Amino acid sequence: MRVAVPRETAPGERRVALVPETVSKLRDAGFEIRVERGAGAAAGFLDESYTAAGADLVDADALLDGVAGVVRVAKPSQKESEALAPGTVLIGFLQPLTDAEGISRLRERGVVAFAMESIPRITRAQAMDALSSQATVSGYKAVLLAADRVPKLFPMLMTAAGTIAPVRALVIGAGVAGLQAIATARRLGAVVSGFDVRPAVQEQVESLGAAFLDLGVRAEETAGGYATELTPAQQEQQQAALAERIPDFDVVITTAAVPGRRAPKLIPASAVKRMRPGSVIVDLAAETGGNCELTVPGEVVERGGVSIVGTTNLPSLMAYHASQLYSRNVAALLQHLAPNGELALDWEDEITAGACVTRPKEASA
Incomplete structure (x- = not known):
């Protein structure tokens, strides 16, 4: 199977879908890898390293000639979608729940598209779970x-001039990103608390050395590992309880997100107003509207002396290791879809069927 790796064109996207390390392993597994010149440069992977790994380097106009698959990070633009031949296997973050037009375009082209967001959250698919790998990077960078x-200063310091108290940090949401944020803040020496509406994650929070903040709001966990939606009354209770506790913290990191929906509003403007000047909120849900009422997606704003960081696509800020992790996820999916480099799509398989967002008509019958 010949697979193409294009240079990402989405604004601000610095990652690359396959890194040289993975290219070498895929070549050994029977794949032929074609890489657009400069595809990995923004992430720190030079063309020479791809050549050494066994990839064929080509210019953009020759990239798609005769390829059976295309792997990328961000969804393709309209022009990039229209350049794909019918039957091409496409792998990437395709936003199937929010970009109906883009998915429809791929379907009309006859592209067999696999969304990395749609990988089933089952044990057998853990090596393909790109949402988790990239969330790990986001939690660290936040x-x-x-x-x-x-x-x-994050840690407590005892100096000749006296003792400096440590930063108090609150992480809202104890999923992959939240747990990584807790672990990182602890390593930096902060006193950390974690909050989640799922009681089952309390043990994980405490195992990382953080205190579990119990606000009396409870929700069950879905099969995918997300919290069930709170009732309007529970949402109000949660907002009120957080508004009371948030002023105690110097740093607040929010990670609450629901796939395909707007991010739940957890921190009202009134709570921000009560925070001490110099406090910081990092909103990892900014891309879908933000958990804080005052978050501006893609920007860092200051309100009453409180910085609210709405920076999006944090994994792209750590492009080298984010690409390395994502590349391993993509390689695992490729080897699942094409054992020994031979494409063999099994629509009875839970991973293949679950991740495909533009299944061919003949396979849907």
Whole structure:
């Protein structure tokens, strides 16, 4: 199976779908990899390293000639979609729940598209779980962004001039990103608390050395690992309880998100108003509207002396390792779809059927 790796064109996207390390392993597994010149440069992977790994380097106009598959990070533009031949296997973050037009375009082209967001959350598919790998990067980077902006030292320091109290940090949401944020903040020396409406994650939060913040709001966990939606009354209770507790913290990192929906509003403007000047909120849900009422997606704003970081696509800010992790996810999916480099789509398989968002008509019968 010949697979193409294009250079990403989405604004601000620095990642690459396959890194040289993975290209070498895929070549050994029977794949032929074609890489657009400069595809990995923004992530720190030079063309020479791809050549050394066994990839064929080509210019953009020759990239898709005779390829059976295309792997990328971000969804293709309209022009990129129209360049794909019918029957091409496409793998990437395709936003199937929010970009109906883009998915329809791929379907009309006859592209067999697999969305990395749609990989089933089952044990057998863990190596393909790109949402988790990239959330790990986001949780780590969120803490660094907070540490850079808060005018305080994270750890407690005992000096000749006296003792400096540590930063108090609150992480809202104990999914993959939240747990990584907790672990990173703890490593930097902060006193950390974690909050989640799922009681089952309390043990995970505490195992990382953080206190579990119990606000009396409970929700069950779905099969996909997400919290069930709260009732309007529960949402009001949660907002009120958080508004009471948030002023106690110097740093707040929010990670609550529901796939395909707007992010739940957890921090009202009134709560931000009560925070101490110099405090920082890093909103990892900014891309879908934000967990804070005052978040501006893609921007860092200041309200009453409180910095609210709405920076989106945090994994792209750590492009080298984010690409490395994503590349391994993509390679695992490729090898699942094409054992020994031979495409063999099994529509009875839970992973193949679950991840495909533009299944061919003959396979749907």
